[in-house]
Amino acid sequence: MLREIVVIDEAKCDGCGLCEKACAEGAIKIINGKARLLADFLCDGMGMCLGHCPRGAITIEKREAMAFDEVAVETHLGKNNGHASAHAQPAGCPSSRMQGSEAGHAHAGGGCPGTRFARFDRPLIADTDDSGTGEPHSELTHWPVQLRLLNPMAPVLRGAELLVAADCVPIAYPDFHRKMLRGKAVVIACPKLDETSTYVDKLAEIFRHNRPVSVTVAHMEVPCCTGILRMVLEARQRSGVGVPVIDVVVSIRGDLLRQQELPAEAVA
Numbered sequence: 001m002l003r004e005i006v007v008i009d010e011a012k013c014d015g016c017g018l019c020e021k022a023c024a025e026g027a028i029k030i031i032n033g034k035a036r037l038l039a040d041f042l043c044d045g046m047g048m049c050l051g052h053c054p055r056g057a058i059t060i061e062k063r064e065a066m067a068f069d070e071v072a073v074e075t076h077l078g079k080n081n082g083h084a085s086a087h088a089q090p091a092g093c094p095s096s097r098m099q100g101s102e103a104g105h106a107h108a109g110g111g112c113p114g115t116r117f118a119r120f121d122r123p124l125i126a127d128t129d130d131s132g133t134g135e136p137h138s139e140l141t142h143w144p145v146q147l148r149l150l151n152p153m154a155p156v157l158r159g160a161e162l163l164v165a166a167d168c169v170p171i172a173y174p175d176f177h178r179k180m181l182r183g184k185a186v187v188i189a190c191p192k193l194d195e196t197s198t199y200v201d202k203l204a205e206i207f208r209h210n211r212p213v214s215v216t217v218a219h220m221e222v223p224c225c226t227g228i229l230r231m232v233l234e235a236r237q238r239s240g241v242g243v244p245v246i247d248v249v250v251s252i253r254g255d256l257l258r259q260q261e262l263p264a265e266a267v268a
Contacts, residue, residue: 004045005065010034012057022052025073026080040065041072044151068153118143119156139181147189152202157210160185166219166228172254180218180248191227203235207243218248221257233262
């Protein structure tokens with residue numbers, strides 16, 4: 001498949017090993033004093049190793065490569081657990097690593113929780129009534145949620161009801177978890193401040209690979225925020241997947257202004 005993947009310039013690499021420590025998937029290893037990508041299917045292409053290379057030896061390119069294989073990553077990390085080299089020790093702050101039952105759904109090996117996938121089992125909790133007097137609880141089923149960080153092959157996305165939310169919406173809308181997020185897989189983005197050049201391609205990949213049953217786009221009433229709806233509609237067109245899109249608009253005061261379905265387009 002055509003996708004983004006890391007490229008290592010061995011001429012620039014000095015073998016410091018910082019990229020190996022930063023790679024939560026264990027896709028990079030220092031071999032004969034140089035960083036090497038062990039296999040395409042171990043690299044998710046998010047490039048979290050880039051900022052750790054002091055020599056600028058790592059870049060991202062889009063090319064034909066095997067799809068990222070999360071199961072293979074788990075197997076790879078399991079085989080190396082307990083007898084990895086000093087360069088392959090978990091990176092990041094130990095106090096910030098995922099703990100308890102939630103860690104059981106994440107990649108082993110440590111690393112920054114902000115960039116490593118985790119899935120949460122949420123029990124079905126009924127509200128006491130519709131007045132909001134029941135004990136509030138999170139409806140989040142996975143991490144990360146930022147569109148740039150979430151892997152498009154994450155199993156939580158397959159056949160899901162997908163919520164694509166502008167990142168101001170959860171702040172403005174007071175009942176976001178109960179009335180928008182419940183039962184959905186979510187990604188968030190800011191169409192004004194984010195570097196969005198790759199977002200349409202990533203959303204199209206999510207649609208093609210996962211075939212969501214619906215996509216709800218929640219954005220603020222301000223004009224710049226409608227860019228997230230345009231990204232989703234363009235991604236739907238590129239993907240060729242006729243998924244219905246539900247447009248939800250929230251006011252800057254936190255009121256739900258309107259909700260309308262944009263029917264699935266015919267796919268040629």
